[in-house]
Every structure is written in structure tokens, then in C-alpha cells.
Amino acid sequence: MALKSISLTRKDYTESVFDEINKDPVIEVDVNDLTFTYNAKKGWAPVLKDVKLDIKGAQLVSILGPNGVGKSTFIHCMNKLLDPTSGSVMINDHLISDIPLKEMAKICGYVPYSSSDSFPLTVTDTILMGRHPHSKLGSLNDDLLIVKETMNLIGIEDLADRLFTELSAGQRQKVMLSRGLAQQPRILFLDEPTSNLDIKYQLEITRMLRRLSRERNMLVIMISHDINIAAKYSDNILILLDGGIFAIGKPEDVITEENIEKVYDVKVKVIKDNDRPHIIMVDEEELVEGGDFEVSID
Ligand SMILES: Nc1ncnc2c1ncn2[C@@H]1O[C@H](COP(=O)(O)OP(=O)(O)O)[C@@H](O)[C@H]1O
Numbered sequence: 001m002a003l004k005s006i007s008l009t010r011k012d013y014t015e016s017v018f019d020e021i022n023k024d025p026v027i028e029v030d031v032n033d034l035t036f037t038y039n040a041k042k043g044w045a046p047v048l049k050d051v052k053l054d055i056k057g058a059q060l061v062s063i064l065g066p067n068g069v070g071k072s073t074f075i076h077c078m079n080k081l082l083d084p085t086s087g088s089v090m091i092n093d094h095l096i097s098d099i100p101l102k103e104m105a106k107i108c109g110y111v112p113y114s115s116s117d118s119f120p121l122t123v124t125d126t127i128l129m130g131r132h133p134h135s136k137l138g139s140l141n142d143d144l145l146i147v148k149e150t151m152n153l154i155g156i157e158d159l160a161d162r163l164f165t166e167l168s169a170g171q172r173q174k175v176m177l178s179r180g181l182a183q184q185p186r187i188l189f190l191d192e193p194t195s196n197l198d199i200k201y202q203l204e205i206t207r208m209l210r211r212l213s214r215e216r217n218m219l220v221i222m223i224s225h226d227i228n229i230a231a232k233y234s235d236n237i238l239i240l241l242d243g244g245i246f247a248i249g250k251p252e253d254v255i256t257e258e259n260i261e262k263v264y265d266v267k268v269k270v271i272k273d274n275d276r277p278h279i280i281m282v283d284e285e286e287l288v289e290g291g292d293f294e295v296s297i298d
């Protein structure tokens with residue numbers, strides 16, 4: 001009897017986590033001493049060690065760092081795709097380990113790095129899958145409206161009836177972005193969302209993510225390899241290195257010549273563009289001059 005009442009209380013509690021978090025005007029992610037090890041039983045070294053982080057408020061945060069440093073792993077620990085080996089993640093004072101997956105899917109959207117494991121669905125149906133955590137009996141028309149609005153926002157209305165599997169890498173990336181936005185989460189995680197896009201869309205999408213963070217009161221956490229675009233639009237940047245956070249803060253404080261050299265092992269010059277740092281790559285090696293290399297269409 002007592003047990004039953006405990007489980008009922010717990011169910012009531014968990015069913016309202018999304019509503020509770022959504023009502024809160026301030027969104028916050030709190031990472032406490034997070035350690036993550038793949039194959040801990042085989043004695044592998046941890047990818048992330050005692051990471052502490054507090055992100056508060058709807059903003060665009062970029063995660064930078066060299067290949068293989070643990071950026072994707074970190075995001076997976078924050079959106080509950082992976083369980084930390086030790087430590088915890090909280091969203092607005094709720095331990096995510098206590099939040100059911102269906103509630104998590106309403107709170108956190110996720111745009112994965114690659115979408116090769118895809119089904120031959122139309123673009124409309126693929127984006128509609130983003131509405132799945134919210135869908136209720138009779139909500140299909142509303143959901144389709146949101147899908148349409150999102151396609152307009154990203155500029156892919158013309159792809160609506162095309163098969164996802166028959167799209168180019170850049171078009172797929174726009175569809176996956178649309179799916180994440182159609183989910184209308186409080187926190188949107190994106191893993192290199194503009195890696196396949198041309199420069200116009202890299203700028204447009206990153207600028208839009210920043211704007212939507214304000215308009216939708218949404219925290220956007222994005223992994224990026226484009227230091228200049230991240231510096232141009234992010235509210236804050238964090239750089240991962242050696243299992244931990246190497247630097248964190250405003251772009252002008254984090255994107256420095258010393259930091260980039262230490263983290264990426266390349267020499268750069270940092271100039272200011274509208275008060276934002278902008279890196280220029282310096283190549284100290286003398287270039288070998290060649291002969292007359294010509295191209296023409298004659
Ligand atoms: N599923 C996995 N199993 C074992 N090791 C993994 C797995 N995924 C990633 N790793 C390893 O963990 C480290 C961090 O990977 P990842 O988080 O993908 O880095 P990043 O996103 O910064 O490039 C790398 O050394 C990678 O090889």
C-alpha cells in the first residue's frame with residue numbers, strides 16, 4: 001500500500017517536469033563533477049574528468065575544442081543519451097537521471113552530427129518526428145503547421161515532399177535543424193550543425209540560432225569548428241581540452257592567440273571585428289613558389 005502511494009506520487013511528479021521547467025523564465029544547466037569513461041570496466045581512461053559547469057539563461061553557447069576531445073560525449077551526457085560514470089547533470093534543479101526520457105525529449109532538442117542512419121521518409125515526415133514527444137490525440141494539424149513554419153524559417157519549403165535519403169549533405173543538415181526546432185525545446189543541443197553548409201547558410205543559421213534563443217527563451221548549446229562564426233554570434237564560448245574545460249567566457253576573453261595556439265597547436269593572429277575576435281591563420285613555413293600554373297576555359 002505504502003509502496004503504491006510512493007509510485008503514484010513519483011509519477012505525478014515526473015509527468016510535470018517539462019511543464020514545470022517550461023514555466024520557469026530562467027533555464028539553467030548545472031553540471032557537477034561529471035566524469036565519463038567509455039568501457040570503464042576495461043580500464044579505459046576517462047574522456048571527461050570532474051567537469052563543472054553552470055549555464056544560466058537563454059543564450060547561444062558554443063563548444064570548441066580539437067577532434068576527439070569529448071565535445072559530442074559532453075553533449076550526450078547533458079541530454080541523457082549517455083549516463084555519466086560519476087557526477088550529475090541538473091536542469092533547473094531537476095536531476096536529469098530522474099527525468100523520464102519522454103519528458104527529456106520535450107525539454108531538450110538534439111541535432112546530431114551525422115544523419116546517415118536515416119529512413120526513406122519525406123522531409124515533412126522527418127521533421128514531424130520532432131513533434132512526436134508533444135503529440136496528442138488530434139494534434140496532427142497543429143503539428144503540421146509547426147512543421148511548415150519551421151521549413152519556412154530554414155528555407156526548405158521546396159523540399160517538403162522529397163525523400164530525406166535522396167538529399168545532399170547540406171540539405172539533410174537543414175532538415176535535421178528543422179526537426180530540432182520543430183521540437184520547440186527549452187534547450188537545443190547541436191553537434192556541428194553547419195559543417196556541411198555554404199558560408200551564406202553558416203552565417204544565417206548561426207545568426208538565427210542566436211535570435212531564436214531570445215525569441216523562444218531557449219538555451220542553445222552548439223558544437224562548432226568554425227571559431228570565427230562562433231566568436232561572431234555566441235554569447236559565451238567554452239573550450240574543451242584534456243578532459244576538462246580549458247577556457248570559458250565571452251568570446252573576446254576566450255578567443256585569444258595564446259588559447260588557440262595551446263588548444264589547436266596552430267599559430268593565429270586575432271583581430272577585432274565589431275568588438276568580436278576574428279582569427280587569421282598564420283603560416284610561418286616559407287611557401288615554395290612554383291611556375292606558371294594556369295587554368296582557363298578556352
Ligand atoms: N562509442 C564510443 N566508444 C568508445 N569510445 C568512443 C565512443 N565515442 C567516442 N569515443 C572516444 O571518446 C573520445 C571523445 O570522442 P567525441 O566525444 O566524439 O569527441 P569530439 O566530439 O570532441 O570529436 C575520442 O577519443 C573517441 O574516440
Ligand SMILES: [Mg+2]
Pocket residue numbers: 071072073113191
Ligand atoms: Mg564530435
